[in-house]
Amino acid sequence: MAKKNIVPEETAQAVAEAAPVAETAAPAAEVQEPKPAAKRGRKPAAAKAENAEKTEEKKPAAKRGRKPAAAKAENAENTEKKPAAKRGRKPAAAKAEKAEKTEKKPAAKRGRKPAAAKAETVGTAEKKPAAKRGRKPAAAKAETAAPEAKKTSRKKGTSYEEVVAAAKKKFLAANITRIKYPIAVNVELSGSVSGEFYIYVDADNQTIAVEPYRYDNYDVNFRADTDELLAVIKGKKNIYDALAGGLVKVSGITTKAILIIDAAF
Amino acid sequence: MIFCKRINEDLSVREEHEAAHELLFRSIEKLYGISSPRIEKGEHGKPFFPEHPEIFFNISHCRGLVVCGFSDSEIGVDAELIRDHSPRVMDRVFSGSERETVLSSENRNEMFFRFWTLKEALGKCLGTGVFCDMKPYSFELSGERPVCAAVKDKIFFQKIIYEKWVVSVCTHDPKIEFIFEDQ
Numbered sequence: 001m002a003k004k005n006i007v008p009e010e011t012a013q014a015v016a017e018a019a020p021v022a023e024t025a026a027p028a029a030e031v032q033e034p035k036p037a038a039k040r041g042r043k044p045a046a047a048k049a050e051n052a053e054k055t056e057e058k059k060p061a062a063k064r065g066r067k068p069a070a071a072k073a074e075n076a077e078n079t080e081k082k083p084a085a086k087r088g089r090k091p092a093a094a095k096a097e098k099a100e101k102t103e104k105k106p107a108a109k110r111g112r113k114p115a116a117a118k119a120e121t122v123g124t125a126e127k128k129p130a131a132k133r134g135r136k137p138a139a140a141k142a143e144t145a146a147p148e149a150k151k152t153s154r155k156k157g158t159s160y161e162e163v164v165a166a167a168k169k170k171f172l173a174a175n176i177t178r179i180k181y182p183i184a185v186n187v188e189l190s191g192s193v194s195g196e197f198y199i200y201v202d203a204d205n206q207t208i209a210v211e212p213y214r215y216d217n218y219d220v221n222f223r224a225d226t227d228e229l230l231a232v233i234k235g236k237k238n239i240y241d242a243l244a245g246g247l248v249k250v251s252g253i254t255t256k257a258i259l260i261i262d263a264a265f
Numbered sequence: 266m267i268f269c270k271r272i273n274e275d276l277s278v279r280e281e282h283e284a285a286h287e288l289l290f291r292s293i294e295k296l297y298g299i300s301s302p303r304i305e306k307g308e309h310g311k312p313f314f315p316e317h318p319e320i321f322f323n324i325s326h327c328r329g330l331v332v333c334g335f336s337d338s339e340i341g342v343d344a345e346l347i348r349d350h351s352p353r354v355m356d357r358v359f360s361g362s363e364r365e366t367v368l369s370s371e372n373r374n375e376m377f378f379r380f381w382t383l384k385e386a387l388g389k390c391l392g393t394g395v396f397c398d399m400k401p402y403s404f405e406l407s408g409e410r411p412v413c414a415a416v417k418d419k420i421f422f423q424k425i426i427y428e429k430w431v432v433s434v435c436t437h438d439p440k441i442e443f444i445f446e447d448q
Contacts, residue, residue: 178353217277223310243396249310252278253327254385254395258354 168210174264186218281326341390350377360403382433390435
């Protein structure tokens with residue numbers, strides 16, 4: 001079973017005198033404050049671009065920066081002409097063959113750098129909205145995600161923007177006075193509408209932001225069925241029932257998840 | 266069998282998750298000779314090996330530590346870095362006696378995470394997580410092992426590692442061995 005690289009507990013204890021292992025003991029505590037996201041930051045994804053002509057985006061100085069997810073774009077002429085600002089979201093994809101325009105990305109206060117921009121023969125550029133703590137938006141696979149989400153949203157009468165707006169309204173009203181540390185929550189939507197957005201609690205300034213971007217270096221990740229999440233946001237369903245039902249799932253630092261849930265619901 | 270490994274404390278949550286999976290795959294190869302088994306998730310997101318349903322496992326990660334546990338029956342594992350605790354979380358999740366124990370403890374943060382990891386390990390073992398009502402699952406820490414009166418068919422183990430992390434395990438297996446992998 002345990003072999004070469006495995007050190008039995010006793011051995012580990014002997015080796016680490018200064019750091020003993022105690023079974024069900026209650027040694028002196030060592031209180032550690034969570035490090036800010038910046039310290040735990042990740043390195044950005046690569047920006048692949050083949051035959052890109054004007055792909056280079058103006059990337060904001062990102063305090064917590066991370067590079068954005070890729071922006072693949074094939075035949076993205078139409079998709080990219082949609083103003084990101086209106087959708088409040090960075091455009092899903094930038095897959096574009098023979099695109100011509102380039103994107104101007106907004107200055108992000110704590111911006112994560114956007115995931116890589118994979119672009120085959122890219123050209124089109126979009127003006128991306130300024131994100132306060134922006135993570136650049138989840139990958140922009142134009143052919144699949146965005147169009148599909150739009151399609152389904154028409155059918156259901158709900159759009160990605162409406163989901164984010166509803167979440168924003170809900171979380172901006174949250175009582176975060178008891179939250180002492182920053183909490184970064186990434187929300188992955190699936191079902192009738194797909195996409196990602198984030199919620200960020202700035203405990204120092206007692207502010208909360210909800211923005212239509214993916215947050216890679218999250219503390220908590222929610223994966224939710226869009227309709228279920230909307231029902232929760234609108235008060236039609238209890239959040240804990242939704243969690244118990246499995247249509248809303250949480251991963252990451254669970255204590256922080258409870259704090260943000262309790263603050264908002 | 267519980268494998269523990271220290272990791273860089275600057276990793277993101279996502280990277281911690283990846284490190285936990287690396288430990289999982291390395292450990293299952295050592296224990297069972299299985300290489301990179303496929304993982305699926307159950308109704309509540311609990312992962313399992315569809316091609317090896319006889320092997321039960323669970324992973325956990327926190328800042329600086331990843332843990333994975335194996336058993337021949339359901340198992341739940343949770344690891345937490347001891348840090349400032351949240352009274353609000355305690356109010357929501359802990360029973361009255363647990364809250365009293367924490368508040369009367371000289372080391373509230375550690376006591377909080379001892380209870381918290383036990384509840385999360387139980388929730389992971391049951392497959393429900395900690396978002397159901399966990400107050401009825403009240404733990405008692407005064408004995409040799411943690412005990413939960415509401416759950417009599419499970420055994421709990423707990424270790425405090427380097428006075429910095431708490432690892433709790435919920436399983437049916439009375440023999441659990443903790444193994445610390447070299448960094």
